[in-house]
Amino acid sequence: KNEVEQSPQNLTAQEEEFITINCSYSVGISALHWLQQHPGGGIVSLFMLSSGKKKHGRLIATINIQEKHSSLHITASHPRDSAVYICAVAASNTDKLIFGTGTRLQVFP
Amino acid sequence: KAGVTQTPRYLIKTRGQQVTLSCSPISGHRSVSWYQQTPGQGLQFLFEYFSETQRNKGNFPGRFSGRQFSNSRSEMNVSTLELGDSALYLCASSKTGTATYNEQFFGPGTRLTVL
Numbered sequence: 404k405n406e407v408e409q410s411p412q413n414l415t416a417q418e419e420e421f422i423t424i425n426c427s428y429s430v431g432i433s434a435l436h437w438l439q440q441h442p443g444g445g446i447v448s449l450f451m452l453s454s455g456k457k458k459h460g461r462l463i464a465t466i467n468i469q470e471k472h473s474s475l476h477i478t479a480s481h482p483r484d485s486a487v488y489i490c491a492v493a494a495s496n497t498d499k500l501i502f503g504t505g506t507r508l509q510v511f512p
Numbered sequence: 513k514a515g516v517t518q519t520p521r522y523l524i525k526t527r528g529q530q531v532t533l534s535c536s537p538i539s540g541h542r543s544v545s546w547y548q549q550t551p552g553q554g555l556q557f558l559f560e561y562f563s564e565t566q567r568n569k570g571n572f573p574g575r576f577s578g579r580q581f582s583n584s585r586s587e588m589n590v591s592t593l594e595l596g597d598s599a600l601y602l603c604a605s606s607k608t609g610t611a612t613y614n615e616q617f618f619g620p621g622t623r624l625t626v627l
Contacts, residue, residue, distance in 0.1 A: 433612065433613065434612055434613055436616075443620075444549075444600055444602070444620060444621045444623075445618065445620055445621075446602065446604075446618040447618070448615050448616050448617070448618070451613070451614070451615055489554075489555065491555070493612030493613065497568075498568055498610060498612055499557050499568055499570060499612070500545075500557050500611065500612055501557075502554055502555040502556070502557075503554075504554045505554065
């Protein structure tokens with residue numbers, strides 16, 4: 404079983420839909436990162452959080468440390484949000500990042 | 513401010529050869545991390561350097577090595593290439609501290625193909 408699991412693996416949405424991507428992990432962590440990867444490979448860091456909730460524009464990330472779960476929400480989705488979203492946890496015992504396998508999101512007009 | 517740059521962007525090598533990849537972090541950033549991305553294994557942490565010292569290393573064989581120079585530029589080397597080393601190699605920099613607790617800025621990657 405992977406230490407970081409993301410769901411769903413693939414997600415298709417219509418423009419303006421509210422989207423949720425989930426990340427569950429089984430190790431103790433000190434921080435969790437959400438990354439966005441566009442076709443071609445470029446990766447952008449969206450959020451780093453260790454508790455609570457963060458918001459940036461239409462993106463919201465939440466984390467529940469007790470339940471070992473984080474969610475990434477996209478409000479009013481747009482075709483330009485189409486990308487792979489990757490969750491990564493900073494394992495507290497090794498101080499290394501462990502990555503989920505990613506969620507491929509396609510938003511259609 | 514220029515972003516993280518990686519050279520070369522594409523590379524084709526044959527089994528048994530060695531390769532050196534280069535990463536120039538954002539000016540003022542002192543931490544550089546390297547990652548390997550493959551379709552089968554996804555993203556995996558290779559190593560992290562801070563002020564010319566290796567802070568952390570992932571679970572890769574000794575064929576994978578790296579270093580960081582006094583200007584924070586970093587190189588990684590893979591010796592005795594295997595087919596399975598074909599991957600996108602990404603470098604990321606952060607301003608201070610560790611990659612795990614700081615926002616990272618990723619380069620475009622070097623796509624290595626081993627024939």
